[in-house]
Amino acid sequence: MTETAALRIGNRWEAGALGTYDVVNPARESGVGPAPEASVAQAQEAARAAREALPLWSSTSREERARLLRRVGEALEKRFDALLPLMIAETGCTEVVGRQLQIPVAIDRFRAYAGYALKSPEIPLPPQEMSATPLAPGSLVGALARRQPVGVVACITPYNFPIVSAAGKLGPALAMGNTVVLRPAPQDPLAVVELVRACEEAGLPPGVVNLITGSTPETGEALVESPDVDMVSFTGSSAVGRRIAEVGGRSLKRMLLELGGKGAAIVLEDADVENAVRMISSVWSFHSGQVCTAPTRAIVQRKIFEPVVEGLARLGGALQVGDPCDAKTIVGPVISDAQRARIEAHVDGARRQGAEVLIGGERPAHLERGFYASPTLIACGPDADVAQQEIFGPVIVAIPFDDEEEALAIANGTSFGLYDYVFTRDTTHAMQLSRRLQAGNVGINTTQRNHNTPFGGTKQSGVGRDCGEFGLHAYSELQSVVWPG
Numbered sequence: 001m002t003e004t005a006a007l008r009i010g011n012r013w014e015a016g017a018l019g020t021y022d023v024v025n026p027a028r029e030s031g032v033g034p035a036p037e038a039s040v041a042q043a044q045e046a047a048r049a050a051r052e053a054l055p056l057w058s059s060t061s062r063e064e065r066a067r068l069l070r071r072v073g074e075a076l077e078k079r080f081d082a083l084l085p086l087m088i089a090e091t092g093c094t095e096v097v098g099r100q101l102q103i104p105v106a107i108d109r110f111r112a113y114a115g116y117a118l119k120s121p122e123i124p125l126p127p128q129e130m131s132a133t134p135l136a137p138g139s140l141v142g143a144l145a146r147r148q149p150v151g152v153v154a155c156i157t158p159y160n161f162p163i164v165s166a167a168g169k170l171g172p173a174l175a176m177g178n179t180v181v182l183r184p185a186p187q188d189p190l191a192v193v194e195l196v197r198a199c200e201e202a203g204l205p206p207g208v209v210n211l212i213t214g215s216t217p218e219t220g221e222a223l224v225e226s227p228d229v230d231m232v233s234f235t236g237s238s239a240v241g242r243r244i245a246e247v248g249g250r251s252l253k254r255m256l257l258e259l260g261g262k263g264a265a266i267v268l269e270d271a272d273v274e275n276a277v278r279m280i281s282s283v284w285s286f287h288s289g290q291v292c293t294a295p296t297r298a299i300v301q302r303k304i305f306e307p308v309v310e311g312l313a314r315l316g317g318a319l320q321v322g323d324p325c326d327a328k329t330i331v332g333p334v335i336s337d338a339q340r341a342r343i344e345a346h347v348d349g350a351r352r353q354g355a356e357v358l359i360g361g362e363r364p365a366h367l368e369r370g371f372y373a374s375p376t377l378i379a380c381g382p383d384a385d386v387a388q389q390e391i392f393g394p395v396i397v398a399i400p401f402d403d404e405e406e407a408l409a410i411a412n413g414t415s416f417g418l419y420d421y422v423f424t425r426d427t428t429h430a431m432q433l434s435r436r437l438q439a440g441n442v443g444i445n446t447t448q449r450n451h452n453t454p455f456g457g458t459k460q461s462g463v464g465r466d467c468g469e470f471g472l473h474a475y476s477e478l479q480s481v482v483w484p485g
Helices: 040-058 062-078 080-091 095-116 162-175 190-202 218-225 238-249 273-280 302-318 337-352 404-411 427-434 470-474
Strands: 007-009 012-014 020-025 030-036 122-130 139-149 152-156 179-183 209-211 231-235 254-258 264-267 297-301 356-359 376-379 395-401 419-423 441-444 476-484
Touching: 007 040, 020 080, 030 080, 030 190, 040 152, 040 179, 040 209, 040 218, 062 080, 062 095, 062 162, 062 190, 080 095, 080 162, 080 190, 095 162, 095 470, 152 162, 152 218, 162 179, 162 190, 162 231, 162 470, 179 218, 190 209, 218 238, 231 238, 238 254, 264 273, 264 404, 273 302, 273 419, 297 302, 297 404, 302 356, 302 376, 302 395, 337 356, 337 376, 337 395, 395 404, 419 427, 427 441, 470 476
Parallel strands: 152 179, 152 231, 179 209, 231 254, 264 297, 264 419, 297 395, 376 395, 419 441
Antiparallel strands: 007 012, 007 209, 020 030, 122 139, 139 476, 356 376
């Protein structure tokens, strides 16, 4: 087959049984290229191919898995110059985000899991003295815990960081000896096709990584329902995550669900205001707010509420919105017209509820084409819809508070619990507050990530943890082995 987008099922590339659909450039509203429209039957076939490949791959040595994962990273690196413009065209990310945080992070993840693949899956346990029972004579009983592959994993990835998310799932899944069916988001699957070609070029055996693409939910749901799939790893909205849990729960599949967020950034009166403003403004500057970990709620102590809000308004109003290929652009488009309409509906709803839109709230007047939304700052109460629901766009809400108990109540007062933040010069106090935040992750005076930490959410933000060595835990089953001493 020619080097066009295609499905990967077992040892072959093939066209979508239902034809193709167009991938749209969100900055220009023009076509990027056709993507295969897979059928439910093809999704089921991909799951069977992964099942057939499982015995060989799961018995492959750790050293060989590590070697192949390193080669995937190398193959991706060779594709960097071709992947970057494709990534920008598909996702609408700025060149800086694409060059620094899309492709390089994916490469780094494969390299990291090549190292993790070498770790022994066996955990020695201290022996236990056991008295004689009707079960067996008394003895000193030795034991170990062993991490085993879960089996076939359906990896369903989001549109904001398509190959980063795919690498974050493929890396630990393959390192542990699982096989995979990859199902990228419909909006931007073409770079993921290139990632799977890199896996083939690296020498991964047929069926170890399979690829299904499509514009509708049917193929994803078919994978979740498939008897050949043992685990579902999904990153995306809480609504879709609940549906996956419902469908997959019928067959008690393992679930790893990294879902939505409504990040609370508590700014205490002793905080470095300039730093807090700079960090919170990453909602606008980092992929147009299409990041689940973004600090979208600025919960600010009343004494410094005005300077923080003024700082955010001044900075947000100065950010250049426009073509992601322009080096001066800070805020690119959102992924689709539908997503922009959703953002605008949230802002209009905030106005109707009496919130004050301080900056933004409209489409940039200087851009005739593209799915652009202006950096928006809204002052509102903690119960406003715009302060409760994930918007996934360049929108920050600012909420004042008087004392810390009120701040914690506001921060914990949504259905989400993915990533929260505390800004204060007293880091000991920040650590104390972090224990009371109902979030899987807490940043203190920074929005920077540490990719070795366990990542995941509480409440409607998901189930399970991955990243770093914890990714091996997520994609393995524990087996206990005991013997007489």
